[in-house]
Amino acid sequence: MLITFKQAVAKIQAANKILVTAHVQPDGDAIGSTLAAMQILRSIGKAAQVYIDDTARRNLQALPHFDEIRRPKDGERFDADLMLVLDTSTDRIGNVRKLTDAPILNVDHHVTNKGDDGELYVETTAAATCQIVYKLARELGAPITPDVATCLYTGLATDTGFFQFSNTGAETLAIASELINCGVSPNFISEQLESKTLAEVHGLRDALNSLKMFYGDKVAGMTLDHATAKKFDSTEGFIDEIRVIDTVDVAFLITEKAPNFCRVSMRSKGVDVSKVAARLGGGGHLRAAGCTLKTTLSEAEKILVAAIGEAL
Numbered sequence: 001m002l003i004t005f006k007q008a009v010a011k012i013q014a015a016n017k018i019l020v021t022a023h024v025q026p027d028g029d030a031i032g033s034t035l036a037a038m039q040i041l042r043s044i045g046k047a048a049q050v051y052i053d054d055t056a057r058r059n060l061q062a063l064p065h066f067d068e069i070r071r072p073k074d075g076e077r078f079d080a081d082l083m084l085v086l087d088t089s090t091d092r093i094g095n096v097r098k099l100t101d102a103p104i105l106n107v108d109h110h111v112t113n114k115g116d117d118g119e120l121y122v123e124t125t126a127a128a129t130c131q132i133v134y135k136l137a138r139e140l141g142a143p144i145t146p147d148v149a150t151c152l153y154t155g156l157a158t159d160t161g162f163f164q165f166s167n168t169g170a171e172t173l174a175i176a177s178e179l180i181n182c183g184v185s186p187n188f189i190s191e192q193l194e195s196k197t198l199a200e201v202h203g204l205r206d207a208l209n210s211l212k213m214f215y216g217d218k219v220a221g222m223t224l225d226h227a228t229a230k231k232f233d234s235t236e237g238f239i240d241e242i243r244v245i246d247t248v249d250v251a252f253l254i255t256e257k258a259p260n261f262c263r264v265s266m267r268s269k270g271v272d273v274s275k276v277a278a279r280l281g282g283g284g285h286l287r288a289a290g291c292t293l294k295t296t297l298s299e300a301e302k303i304l305v306a307a308i309g310e311a312l
């Protein structure tokens with residue numbers, strides 16, 4: 001069910017023990033928004049704990065309070081009176097869903113989130129969930145400490161491609177400016193986030209070697225097979241290297257994470273890739289979306305290329 005911002009604030013104010021979570025394959029916005037929310041909630045006297053049912057890529061592990069994130073164990077339960085689900089619908093939180101039967105408050109910015117599970121405040125014009133969490137913090141009267149600001153800025157920066165994508169709005173930059181006033185060092189965060197291991201750079205080379213063009217060069221795609229993909233833990237930024245090709249509208253990367261388990265990333269300059277992803281069981285935004293295809297790499301490529309072709 002959809003609720004308003006004011007109703008979301010009231011739900012938080014009425015709760016005392018809050019379980020905070022975000023999506024598996026967490027990105028900067030997922031980790032940034034949950035860690036910021038945890039600190040904000042604690043600062044206004046709530047008990048709050050972050051659970052995420054996945055590992056995070058190395059660059060995000062330096063965020064303040066990262067080491068407090070827990071991963072649910074088999075059969076584990078957590079005593080909470082509210083579950084705050086950030087940056088995703090509840091179908092992408094893995095076993096965190098089983099930790100509690102507490103009511104769900106879902107706060108997100110994805111157009112594909114329809115609020116089928118719990119109460120949803122969705123702001124599709126927000127560049128990042130961190131942008132909404134910032135406004136929640138202000139409304140709740142919580143202090144924006146340098147640590148909170150660092151987490152929030154990370155989500156804003158990563159979901160906007162460092163303030164370059166079309167979701168970068170005046171409000172995004174105004175909040176980023178506020179966060180700098182609260183103690184953020186943009187250069188420190190950028191350096192941290194852009195850092196890659198040598199294995200990742202080798203992986204990028206392998207991905208670029210796989211580049212194929214489709215539909216009169218309007219679509220560019222790369223694939224990474226499991227033997228290659230298992231050598232490094234993140235493909236963050238790979239797709240941006242082909243998104244820039246001047247003829248390209250849609251770029252994709254398919255990573256075979258495990259046999260018959262292919263993760264798809266899409267970026268676009270025009271086509272609504274959230275619809276393509278949603279048709280294949282995933283979701284996302286107009287210009288950045290993804291899904292999982294449980295099949296071989298070559299079959300996944302066929303399915304995806306056909307679905308993109310229909311959207312062109």
Ligand code: 5GP
Nearest residue numbers: 264265266282283284285288289290291292
């Ligand atoms: P990325 O390509 O960076 O992994 O994801 C791009 C966008 O699509 C992000 O906003 C991400 O949350 C969303 N997304 C990626 N994969 C999935 C998926 O399997 N399901 C849904 N609902 N959203 C996804």
Ligand code: MN
Nearest residue numbers: 029087129159
């Ligand atoms: Mn996000």
